[in-house]
Amino acid sequence: MLDALEVVTTVVVGVMVGVEFSVAFVVNRILDALPEDSAQLGHAHGGRMLGAVMPVWYITSVVLVAAWAVAGWHQDGTGLVVTAGALLILSVVMSLLLLVPINNRNRTWTPENRPADWKQQLNRWQRYHYARVAVIIAAFTSLTAALA
Template sequence: MLTALEVFTTVVVGLMVGVEFSVAFVMNPVLNALPEDSSQLGHAHGGRMLGAAMPVWYVGSLALVVVWAVAGRHHHGTGLVVTAAALLVLSVIMSVLLLVPINNRNRTWTPENRPADWKEQTNRWGRYHHVRVAVIIAAFTLLVAALA
């Protein structure tokens, strides 16, 4: 049963990493290359769509890793799993304090009501997101190492 939990958790976290990686290195560059109105509307739509799904995914991933750490506390690799959990906690804290406030504003913007500094705010979100992606990649890597 523990093996199934380990594999399931690793897949769930890995899929989250894949989505966030593609946002950072595929979707945002595509959206940023569009004309201003289209770019801003695309970012707003992405903020609404992923802003609804990702909190559940982040918290769910963290919960799975915590269950793995507790259930496997006497097994090899538990330190790696606990460290991965700590990194996922960091990613949630970063999200709540840095990314969500920007996303909550961005998802309501239209070409008619966006602030003058909308690009700066979107770019700031992107920089924070890159750091968060690095953190969750590290967490995922630790989970994969714990499986070995």
């Protein structure tokens, strides 16, 4: 049973890391290359779509890692699992404090109502997102190391 939990947790966290990495280094660059209105509309749509999915994914990841840590408490690698959990919790805190406020504004913007500094706000979101991606990559690395 623990083996299955380890695999499911690693896959769920790994796919989440892949999605967030893709947003940071592929999707945002594609959107930023579009003409101004299209870029802003694409970012707003992405904010609505991923803003609905990612909170569930992040919380599920934290719960799975916590379950793994509890179920495998006396096994080798538990310290790495706990570290991964702490990093995932940090990513949730970063999201709530830094990224979600910007995303909540961005997802309502249209070319008619966006603020004058919309590009600066999106650039700030992207910088915070790079930091969050680094944190969740570290968490995923800890999980995979715990399997070894």
